[in-house]
Amino acid sequence: MSELTYPHLANSMTRLGTETAFSVLARAKELERSGHNIIHLEIGEPDFDTPANIVNAAKEALDAGFTHYVPSAGILEAREAIASEVSATRGVDITADNIVITPGAKPIMFFGITALCGPGDEVLYPDPGFPIYESVIRFVGATPVPLALRPEMQFRLDLDELESKLSNKTKLLILNSPHNPTGGMLTPEDVDHIARLVANKPIHVLSDEIYGRLTYGDIAQASIASRPGMLAKTLILDGFSKTFAMTGWRLGFGVMNADLAAAVAQLQTNSTSCTAAFIQMAGIEALNGPQDEAAAFVAEFKRRRDVIVDGLNSINGISCQKPAGAFYVFPQLSGFPIDTDTIANRLLDEAGVAVLSGSAFGQVGSNSMRLSFANSIENLETAVNRMRTFLENLR
Ligand code: PLP
Numbered sequence: 001m002s003e004l005t006y007p008h009l010a011n012s013m014t015r016l017g018t019e020t021a022f023s024v025l026a027r028a029k030e031l032e033r034s035g036h037n038i039i040h041l042e043i044g045e046p047d048f049d050t051p052a053n054i055v056n057a058a059k060e061a062l063d064a065g066f067t068h069y070v071p072s073a074g075i076l077e078a079r080e081a082i083a084s085e086v087s088a089t090r091g092v093d094i095t096a097d098n099i100v101i102t103p104g105a106k107p108i109m110f111f112g113i114t115a116l117c118g119p120g121d122e123v124l125y126p127d128p129g130f131p132i133y134e135s136v137i138r139f140v141g142a143t144p145v146p147l148a149l150r151p152e153m154q155f156r157l158d159l160d161e162l163e164s165k166l167s168n169k170t171k172l173l174i175l176n177s178p179h180n181p182t183g184g185m186l187t188p189e190d191v192d193h194i195a196r197l198v199a200n201k202p203i204h205v206l207s208d209e210i211y212g213r214l215t216y217g218d219i220a221q222a223s224i225a226s227r228p229g230m231l232a233k234t235l236i237l238d239g240f241s242k243t244f245a246m247t248g249w250r251l252g253f254g255v256m257n258a259d260l261a262a263a264v265a266q267l268q269t270n271s272t273s274c275t276a277a278f279i280q281m282a283g284i285e286a287l288n289g290p291q292d293e294a295a296a297f298v299a300e301f302k303r304r305r306d307v308i309v310d311g312l313n314s315i316n317g318i319s320c321q322k323p324a325g326a327f328y329v330f331p332q333l334s335g336f337p338i339d340t341d342t343i344a345n346r347l348l349d350e351a352g353v354a355v356l357s358g359s360a361f362g363q364v365g366s367n368s369m370r371l372s373f374a375n376s377i378e379n380l381e382t383a384v385n386r387m388r389t390f391l392e393n394l395r
Helices: 012-014 020-033 053-063 077-091 104-118 129-141 158-164 188-198 258-270 277-289 292-313 340-352 377-394
Strands: 099-102 120-128 143-148 170-176 204-208 234-239 250-256 369-372
Touching: 012 077, 012 129, 020 340, 053 104, 053 277, 053 340, 077 099, 077 143, 104 170, 104 204, 104 234, 104 250, 104 258, 120 129, 120 188, 120 258, 143 158, 158 188, 188 234, 188 277, 292 377, 340 369, 340 377
Parallel strands: 120 143, 120 170, 170 204, 204 234
Antiparallel strands: 099 250, 234 250
């Protein structure tokens, strides 16, 4: 849980969690300011610049006066561009009415879970998993039901476990493929199977597909929205942050049935009002403009993946799966005299390598660490060498 100390907070705030990536980043920056050299493998963002055509589209939109409020669900032209992209990539037939554009994709978690779940509802979610899922599930008073992802299964869901945990209280199933923090992916057959399990039940699926274009050719990306009976029950979360190196722009969206979209848009009216107009216009350029830079990002991530996986596996006591997507590795540690939280802290303080302990993502991964390989090959090699020296000295 978060460490909130203000004594007058509402009860619900005691249930709100957080994302430690941001606090580790802050501590790493502090160490840098005091003269330490730090390699940042903690935060989940591409290290590339946003492609120039997208930056220019934002500038042009500012000059053209896209500086006012726009409808809460998003600018029609932007929703239409997103609808064609999603229709083409997921093989489904959707329109602008199915889209809500948000400042980053993260609000879709908050809005979607708030719109669908409350006390008495059970929500199935991956463990390890993006920490905000469990945080929001608890915040709205619903019951979190973790689904373990294990390295022996390449971090795919255990479908028997999923089936055994479905109950008549299950309201929502959260999927995330490619997956943060493990880089694991569901196979198309997994997705078929999951769809068969839930299609005839009153269960929605929040399918977090933010890393959907960051895959390395091992497993085909599959969206459960395209499976029979699933389109109207699936809320796809996606956005621009990871694909186009646009984390700081805050531009994401949800895809869902039109009635749910109206509710999610109303939550936006009640909170942010709308997503910045000129940023939405830049999003249209990101989708409709040249895609060569986005493709080059993926090719570069693939080279880096091989460097970090081989490097980590050459360290005694570390075992690392090769991720099929996203830009994270989630190696397991064994045989060290101190726990993984302490190792992660000391790696930052003593070796200048910022990583996240697996415990930040749930119970199941607490003997693991998450490392982002969104960094140069040279830095990844230096980080591996620093880790090797530090970990060998621990034994
Ligand atoms: N979903 C997952 C699994 C993520 O890892 C992230 C960001 O780290 C997001 C959603 C949120 O993306 P955004 O930065 O667009 O809000």
